[in-house]
Amino acid sequence: MVSAVATRVETDPLPFDDFRNLSNDELERRILAVKARLGDSLLILGHHYQQDEVIQFADLRGDSYKLSQLAAQSETCRSIVFCGVHFMAETADILSRPEVDVYLPDMAAGCSMADMADLDAVEAAWSDLGELIDTSDLMPVTYINSTADLKSFCGRHGGVVCTSSNARAVLDWSFAQRKRVLFFPDQHLGRNTARAMGIPLSKMHVWDPRLPLGGNTPEAIQDSTVLLWKGHCSVHQMFKPAHVAQFRERFPGIKVLVHPECMMSVVEAADLVGSTEFILKTIADAPAGSTWAVGTELHLVHRLAKEHPDKSIHFLSPMVCMCATMYRIDLPHLAWTLENLARGTPVNRIKVPDDTAHWGRVALQRMLEIH
Ligand code: 13P
Ligand code: SF4
Numbered sequence: 001m002v003s004a005v006a007t008r009v010e011t012d013p014l015p016f017d018d019f020r021n022l023s024n025d026e027l028e029r030r031i032l033a034v035k036a037r038l039g040d041s042l043l044i045l046g047h048h049y050q051q052d053e054v055i056q057f058a059d060l061r062g063d064s065y066k067l068s069q070l071a072a073q074s075e076t077c078r079s080i081v082f083c084g085v086h087f088m089a090e091t092a093d094i095l096s097r098p099e100v101d102v103y104l105p106d107m108a109a110g111c112s113m114a115d116m117a118d119l120d121a122v123e124a125a126w127s128d129l130g131e132l133i134d135t136s137d138l139m140p141v142t143y144i145n146s147t148a149d150l151k152s153f154c155g156r157h158g159g160v161v162c163t164s165s166n167a168r169a170v171l172d173w174s175f176a177q178r179k180r181v182l183f184f185p186d187q188h189l190g191r192n193t194a195r196a197m198g199i200p201l202s203k204m205h206v207w208d209p210r211l212p213l214g215g216n217t218p219e220a221i222q223d224s225t226v227l228l229w230k231g232h233c234s235v236h237q238m239f240k241p242a243h244v245a246q247f248r249e250r251f252p253g254i255k256v257l258v259h260p261e262c263m264m265s266v267v268e269a270a271d272l273v274g275s276t277e278f279i280l281k282t283i284a285d286a287p288a289g290s291t292w293a294v295g296t297e298l299h300l301v302h303r304l305a306k307e308h309p310d311k312s313i314h315f316l317s318p319m320v321c322m323c324a325t326m327y328r329i330d331l332p333h334l335a336w337t338l339e340n341l342a343r344g345t346p347v348n349r350i351k352v353p354d355d356t357a358h359w360g361r362v363a364l365q366r367m368l369e370i371h
Contacts (some may be wrong), residue, residue: 009260015344019332024053027331031057034338042341043077043093045070047084048276049297049326054083054334063277064088064144066164071095071102072368079103081337082350083329085111089350092147102204102350103341105333109325111145113261116231117185119149121209126157127214139174141168143186147234148352148360150184155359160366164260165275166216167193174371180224182207186229192260192267194226206230236261238321239295244269247293247314257282258295258316266295276300286311299321 018291019027035042035057045067046058055061060070060076071080071092080102089104096102122140129135140159142150151161158177162170171193174181183190187206194204203225207214214230215219221227239262247254258281272282279296286292288310294301295316305313315321316321340347352360 019336040076063275065165103137105337106328109328137179139178151360152356155362184229187228190228233261241265
């Protein structure tokens with residue numbers, strides 16, 4: 001007689017509920033045990049926005065650009081567990097060796113900015129633009145914070161990926177080949193970069209995918225140099241120029257350092273702008289006793305303040321600007337993913353379909369070759 005009670009067989013993954021209520025000490029012990037057991041066959045990559053209790057287990061950490069390079073250069077691992085968000089794990093899957101499998105500890109760790117542009121909307125925009133301008137003169141550039149199929153779209157159309165650390169070089173490369181750029185999904189990174197290149201605002205137009213012609217007149221499109229997709233980071237949009245002014249008033253001589261996903265008025269009011277890796281290096285190299293206000297995700301700024309007690313480091317906004325999706329990666333999810341991997345019942349594999357991966361790789365390799 002078959003028992004009515006479901007029993008767990010060895011090939012079933014361990015359920016997440018088994019990990020949810022374990023103490024941090026127990027979770028840390030089990031994570032270390034899997035790391036020791038899997039050795040070099042496991043590579044844990046971590047983005048700088050990860051919470052401290054997770055990032056301590058990353059073998060390597062970086063900004064999006066550095067993490068892409070690390071995935072492309074990995075030589076010994078068979079598995080990458082990515083402590084970051086979905087588009088980063090997709091990128092690692094596209095760029096790593098074919099025998100490497102990539103895992104994301106929580107599938108709900110997405111990026112709200114990446115969700116602001118989808119393939120159907122970008123293809124519709126491309127086709128509408130083709131009615132007005134010659135698209136062979138239009139370079140599609142996607143910020144790495146985008147789905148794999150948008151990277152693939154760029155690959156198929158001669159386009160390229162950029163990150164916050166190489167956007168200027170990528171736009172220089174783009175304009176060496178084509179007259180105009182369609183930049184998605186982050187309007188702010190696109191605008192800040194084009195502004196720094198001296199492109200006037202009158203030549204930049206926002207493309208709102210919900211409106212006919214993106215909300216533009218045909219003349220504006222024909223006159224444009226950069227078309228900026230109407231997307232943004234919900235975390236970085238919370239920093240305002242008034243916050244910069246308040247800090248300057250309170251701490252004369254303070255340096256303001258922000259991420260280029262902040263709006264243009266904040267970037268223009270700041271002293272320095274750059275990727276998370278740039279922010280990290282700038283603070284590390286700053287003289288003892290210097291005072292900083294930093295406009296990027298909260299966990300990174302708190303970590304910087306803790307790691308540099310000889311400097312005075314402030315978070316630029318009075319609000320809590322944290323990336324809730326990055327924060328989804330916690331010790332229970334990491335331990336659950338690692339233990340299932342070690343026992344041969346892997347969970348949460350990120351696998352980009354072959355054709356999408358092929359063209360996505362073309363666009364990512366173009367980026368990696370630009371200096
Ligand atoms: P970085 O590439 O600068 O780390 O930025 C990634 C990101 O998502 C910032 O919001
Ligand atoms: Fe996306 Fe913003 Fe989070 Fe970066 S901080 S992962 S852009 S939502």
